[in-house]
Amino acid sequence: xxxxxxxxxxxxxxxxxxxxxxxxxxxxxxxxxxxxxxxxxxxxxxxxxxxxxxxxxxxxxxxxxxxxxxxxxxxxxxxxxxxxxxxxxxxxxxxxxxxxxxxxxxxxxxxxxxxxxxxxxxxxxxxxxxxxxxxxxxxxxxxxxxxxxxxxxxxxxxx
Amino acid sequence: xxxxxxxxxxxxxxxxxxxxxxxxxxxxxxxxxxxxxxxxxxxxxxxxxxxxxxxxxxxxxxxxxxxxxxxxxxxxxxxxxxxxxxxxxxxxxxxxxxxxxxxxxxxxxxxxxxxxxxxxxxxxxxxxxxxxxxxxxxxxxxxxxxxxxxxxxxxxxxxxxxxxxxxxxxxxxxxxxxxxxxxxxxxxxxxxxxxxxxxxxxxxxxxxxxxxxxxxxxxxxxxxxxxxxxxxxxxxxxxxxxxxxxxxxxxxxxxxxxxxxxxxxxxxxxxxxxxxxxxxxxxxxxxxxxxxxxxxxxxxxxxxxxxxxxxxxxxxxxxxxxxxxxxxxxxxxxxxxxxxxxxxxxxxxxxxxxxxxxxxxxxxxxxxxxxxxxxxxxxxxxxxxxxxxxxxxxxxxxxxxxxxxxxxxxxxxxxxxxxxxxxxxxxxxxxxxxxxxxxxxxxxxxxxxxxxxxxxxxxxxxxxxxxxxxxxxxxxxxxxxxxxx
Numbered sequence: 001x002x003x004x005x006x007x008x009x010x011x012x013x014x015x016x017x018x019x020x021x022x023x024x025x026x027x028x029x030x031x032x033x034x035x036x037x038x039x040x041x042x043x044x045x046x047x048x049x050x051x052x053x054x055x056x057x058x059x060x061x062x063x064x065x066x067x068x069x070x071x072x073x074x075x076x077x078x079x080x081x082x083x084x085x086x087x088x089x090x091x092x093x094x095x096x097x098x099x100x101x102x103x104x105x106x107x108x109x110x111x112x113x114x115x116x117x118x119x120x121x122x123x124x125x126x127x128x129x130x131x132x133x134x135x136x137x138x139x140x141x142x143x144x145x146x147x148x149x150x151x152x153x154x155x156x157x158x159x
Numbered sequence: 160x161x162x163x164x165x166x167x168x169x170x171x172x173x174x175x176x177x178x179x180x181x182x183x184x185x186x187x188x189x190x191x192x193x194x195x196x197x198x199x200x201x202x203x204x205x206x207x208x209x210x211x212x213x214x215x216x217x218x219x220x221x222x223x224x225x226x227x228x229x230x231x232x233x234x235x236x237x238x239x240x241x242x243x244x245x246x247x248x249x250x251x252x253x254x255x256x257x258x259x260x261x262x263x264x265x266x267x268x269x270x271x272x273x274x275x276x277x278x279x280x281x282x283x284x285x286x287x288x289x290x291x292x293x294x295x296x297x298x299x300x301x302x303x304x305x306x307x308x309x310x311x312x313x314x315x316x317x318x319x320x321x322x323x324x325x326x327x328x329x330x331x332x333x334x335x336x337x338x339x340x341x342x343x344x345x346x347x348x349x350x351x352x353x354x355x356x357x358x359x360x361x362x363x364x365x366x367x368x369x370x371x372x373x374x375x376x377x378x379x380x381x382x383x384x385x386x387x388x389x390x391x392x393x394x395x396x397x398x399x400x401x402x403x404x405x406x407x408x409x410x411x412x413x414x415x416x417x418x419x420x421x422x423x424x425x426x427x428x429x430x431x432x433x434x435x436x437x438x439x440x441x442x443x444x445x446x447x448x449x450x451x452x453x454x455x456x457x458x459x460x461x462x463x464x465x466x467x468x469x470x471x472x473x474x475x476x477x478x479x480x481x482x483x484x485x486x487x488x489x490x491x492x493x494x495x496x497x498x499x500x501x502x503x504x505x506x507x508x509x510x511x512x513x514x515x516x517x518x519x520x521x522x523x524x525x526x527x528x529x530x531x532x533x534x535x536x537x538x539x540x541x542x543x544x545x546x547x548x549x550x551x552x553x554x555x556x557x558x559x560x561x562x563x564x565x566x567x568x569x570x571x572x573x574x575x576x577x578x579x580x581x582x583x584x585x586x587x588x589x590x591x592x593x594x595x596x597x598x599x600x601x602x603x604x605x606x607x608x609x610x611x612x613x614x615x616x617x618x619x620x621x622x623x624x625x626x627x628x629x630x631x632x633x634x635x636x637x638x639x640x641x642x643x644x
Contacts, residue, residue: 122623
């Protein structure tokens with residue numbers, strides 16, 4: 001199984017911190033406009049607990065996700081594992097692939113990483129945080145393999 | 160209807176598209192004229208201008224529909240259906256006949272007047288899985304011939320002038336429902352929520368009625384109004400069953416070579432033609448009533464069935480006893496013969512350990528909300544407390560029902576997964592039809608060496624993703640290896 005490069009960790013931390021800042025902003029607004037003016041002690045305690053969880057999650061989750069993330073691409077399958085508390089695995093047979101796409105968001109571009117979206121007739125699976133050059137290589141390689149499989153299937157249908 | 164013949168929709172399509180709109184506009188105009196009659200030269204004058212503009216739009220709409228009809232052509236070649244639209248934007252859509260997953264003929268009341276049929280076809284692609292790909296309106300005879308061409312045209316090699324081949328149904332491979340079947344189907348289709356609402360309303364109504372009769376101050380009028388509300392509710396329930404009866408009058412399933420034909424309807428006649436190779440799975444369903452009564456209903460999963468509202472409830476075989484279902488599947492869909500016998504592997508008891516953190520989170524949230532309400536509105540703190548207790552008991556009952564229902568069966572060629580709580584649905588799908596699988600494990604599941612997941616199929620949105628309940632880790636590996644045959 002292949003692992004991600006250090007660039008991916010930076011990307012994960014940035015995305016995680018942005019998410020945490022938004023949540024902390026909402027909690028702060030609730031405290032400033034509701035809990036403190038009306039003296040709601042339980043509200044203050046709950047928001048403190050949530051704020052601690054949000055900060056801890058932003059600090060810890062990228063490390064876990066980075067170490068858990070692994071993928072392998074063989075002649076037959078794409079096998080992808082990712083997650084934090086829940087470890088998820090996607091298994092896609094190569095012969096079911098219809099199209100491949102690479103995508104780069106603003107945070108991805110900052111860290112020179114990209115996503116490869118593989119599409120089957122039953123939906124999409126996304127390989128995230130890949131180094132740009134690796135993402136291009138994977139998409140191109142998979143594209144060639146899918147074309148080869150399609151040609152083989154056409155040939156066997158004609159025979 | 161011949162190969163390579165270029166044809167248009169039947170002209171009635173212009174009438175059915177424009178007449179309702181024109182009538183609507185005519186009504187608006189008449190209301191406006193009344194306004195003008197009362198107020199000449201005032202607000203009426205501006206309404207007059209509005210009427211003119213609205214009438215102009217209506218005329219433009221009719222012209223646009225006429226142009227659309229005149230400039231839309233269809234051609235069926237040996238292996239393609241070509242749809243050309245030479246309107247403002249020129250479009251040419253080419254559909255390979257081998258990709259057609261479903262051809263559906265529909266005849267509503269208005270179509271009966273013109274003796275026309277709506278030919279609706281779906282292709283085996285995800286991008287248009289939730290909508291009908293092409294709709295063509297033709298005379299009934301032409302529509303029937305077009306259906307034959309679409310389904311058999313790809314196989315023809317000798318000559319353009321060959322007439323459309325008639326379907327020859329395989330002997331003993333047909334099934335026709337009778338009135339008893341349809342009534343039983345209507346009854347067993349009633350969901351748990353409908354029964355609960357009905358029983359609740361009946362109990363409430365009866366108690367109100369008895370109160371009204373005991374209380375001399377309430378009077379007979381109140382009693383009658385309660386009785387009438389109850390009657391309306393009962394009639395509604397009976398109508399929902401009767402509607403199923405009307406929808407499925409003359410229901411027939413037939414198998415001819417490699418295709419399945421379904422037809423039904425009284426006010427709206429519908430005929431489906433489905434290539435068996437495009438059937439991705441079958442689904443055996445049971446409502447709570449059906450589980451109690453030991454009845455099963457079968458649906459087929461493909462692209463095209465279920466992308467319209469009325470199709471969403473179209474069954475392949477109505478609620479029947481298991482022996483009959485087995486017999487009909489072996490005759491009509493032998494590709495799935497014997498699948499029902501696959502042994503169901505229930506979830507391991509260790510999943511109760513997985514529920515434990517969720518229970519703790521639920522209790523923590525309940526306590527936090529109750530404490531918050533206690534601080535803000537001290538007198539009402541009992542309300543969330545009772546609410547959370549009742550919801551907790553209900554969730555426990557649901558989880559127990561889910562535990563007793565969900566299962567996985569792994570066969571040599573096929574996988575079966577069962578889902579539900581009070582109702583139950585069991586999906587049977589060949590490994591070759593699965594597009595990809597997902598699995599998921601939390602730390603407790605990992606320790607217990609179990610995993611849950613989902614499998615993804617090529618089907619309409621409602622049938623695209625199927626949950627794999629908690630099963631042994633090695634079963635996920637087994638499914639993975641079976642995916643590539």
